[in-house]
Amino acid sequence: MSRQTQCTLAAAAHSRCCFVLALLLTSIHTGHTSVEPSSEKVNSLCTESKYTRHLAKHIETDGALPEASLHKLRSYASGWLVLAVAETDIKRAAATYALEIKATENAKNAEQAAQAKQRAARQATTVLLARSSIATALLATTVKEKTGSTTTAAGAGAPTADKSCTLSFKPTTAYPETCKDDISAGDGPEKVPIQLSGKTQIKLLSTQHLAARKITVTAQTKGTQNTINAQTGHECRNNGGATSDFIRMETAATADETPVTPADVSIEKLNNAPSGCGTLKDRNKKTAFDNELLAQAICEYIQTPKAQPADPTQHTPGTLSTDNEIQNQYTAYLAAAGVKVTDKKTVESELKSLYGPEPGNFNDKFVKNWKIWK
Numbered sequence: 001m002s003r004q005t006q007c008t009l010a011a012a013a014h015s016r017c018c019f020v021l022a023l024l025l026t027s028i029h030t031g032h033t034s035v036e037p038s039s040e041k042v043n044s045l046c047t048e049s050k051y052t053r054h055l056a057k058h059i060e061t062d063g064a065l066p067e068a069s070l071h072k073l074r075s076y077a078s079g080w081l082v083l084a085v086a087e088t089d090i091k092r093a094a095a096t097y098a099l100e101i102k103a104t105e106n107a108k109n110a111e112q113a114a115q116a117k118q119r120a121a122r123q124a125t126t127v128l129l130a131r132s133s134i135a136t137a138l139l140a141t142t143v144k145e146k147t148g149s150t151t152t153a154a155g156a157g158a159p160t161a162d163k164s165c166t167l168s169f170k171p172t173t174a175y176p177e178t179c180k181d182d183i184s185a186g187d188g189p190e191k192v193p194i195q196l197s198g199k200t201q202i203k204l205l206s207t208q209h210l211a212a213r214k215i216t217v218t219a220q221t222k223g224t225q226n227t228i229n230a231q232t233g234h235e236c237r238n239n240g241g242a243t244s245d246f247i248r249m250e251t252a253a254t255a256d257e258t259p260v261t262p263a264d265v266s267i268e269k270l271n272n273a274p275s276g277c278g279t280l281k282d283r284n285k286k287t288a289f290d291n292e293l294l295a296q297a298i299c300e301y302i303q304t305p306k307a308q309p310a311d312p313t314q315h316t317p318g319t320l321s322t323d324n325e326i327q328n329q330y331t332a333y334l335a336a337a338g339v340k341v342t343d344k345k346t347v348e349s350e351l352k353s354l355y356g357p358e359p360g361n362f363n364d365k366f367v368k369n370w371k372i373w374k
Contacts, residue, residue: 063121114307130288165236317356
């Protein structure tokens with residue numbers, strides 16, 4: 001192989017290496033963007049009103065207190081306390097007390113975590129439902145064709161007009177039947193399950209699109225304007241020549257919505273924070289019109305840990321015997337009773353025997369006989 005060929009191959013390999021390295025560095029610095037799938041359907045007032053309501057319902061349900069799990073945990077703690085008090089063997093009593101204390105502490109911590117999650121859920125659902133109501137109200141505000149009443153007045157302005165014809169009309173508010181939630185038909189956001197885990201963005205309407213649909217009024221004129229001296233319906237006209245001299249003011253029926261491009265709204269690393277949500281400046285001045293407030297509330301909900309109450313029926317002798325909290329409570333009870341505390345290995349062996357020793361034995365000793373506490 002010639003020296004020139006060797007140099008060419010080396011240069012090619014170097015170029016490939018640099019290219020791969022550049023791609024890797026780009027992916028690291030750019031980060032991964034993942035959009036919540038249901039929000040991909042947002043492209044109008046109708047779909048936004050549905051999506052924000054859909055998301056609020058999901059968060060409300062997901063952030064609810066795990067009452068059944070907490071009740072089960074507290075009930076077993078109470079049952080084990082009764083069992084410990086009735087136990088005559090000092091070591092079995094110590095092991096049972098350790099179970100009760102662990103269950104009580106776990107229930108307390110789980111409840112605190114659940115309450116924090118519920119508070120975050122309520123804040124998010126409040127602002128989401130407010131946003132849904134805004135979109136709904138804007139969508140429901142419409143004008144019917146050729147409605148309103150006119151008033152005739154002398155001309156005004158500069159240069160002065162011959163006549164002034166003013167049309168007054170009142171929009172109607174009726175939510176379109178075609179925009180009601182329907183998970184059995186159509187292609188709305190409510191048909192797509194919410195997936196917040198691992199998502200970095202949602203799609204919402206921008207401020208410019210969060211507005212009522214435009215109202216169109218057409219002025220049609222005919223004849224001599226300065227002779228107009230009366231009005232009827234939506235027309236200013238000459239009382240003696242209604243078909244020759246008039247200014248007709250006509251409203252057009254509100255048009256159906258046309259799809260728009262939504263805004264990408266980040267729900268992580270907000271307010272220049274490297275992670276989490278940071279602090280939203282002037283938060284108390286923000287309203288449900290502001291995408292920043294919705295993003296902040298959703299981010300804080302996601303970042304608030306979800307409670308994980310332990311299932312007291314799923315303990316095994318092996319895991320309990322090596323649990324530091326169980327070991328500490330067991331040895332503390334024995335020490336208080338004047339029983340000599342042995343080394344850690346012995347404690348572990350004793351606990352495994354007391355709770356088992358086989359995996360199914362724990363269920364027989366501490367679960368099946370306490371159905372009343374389930």
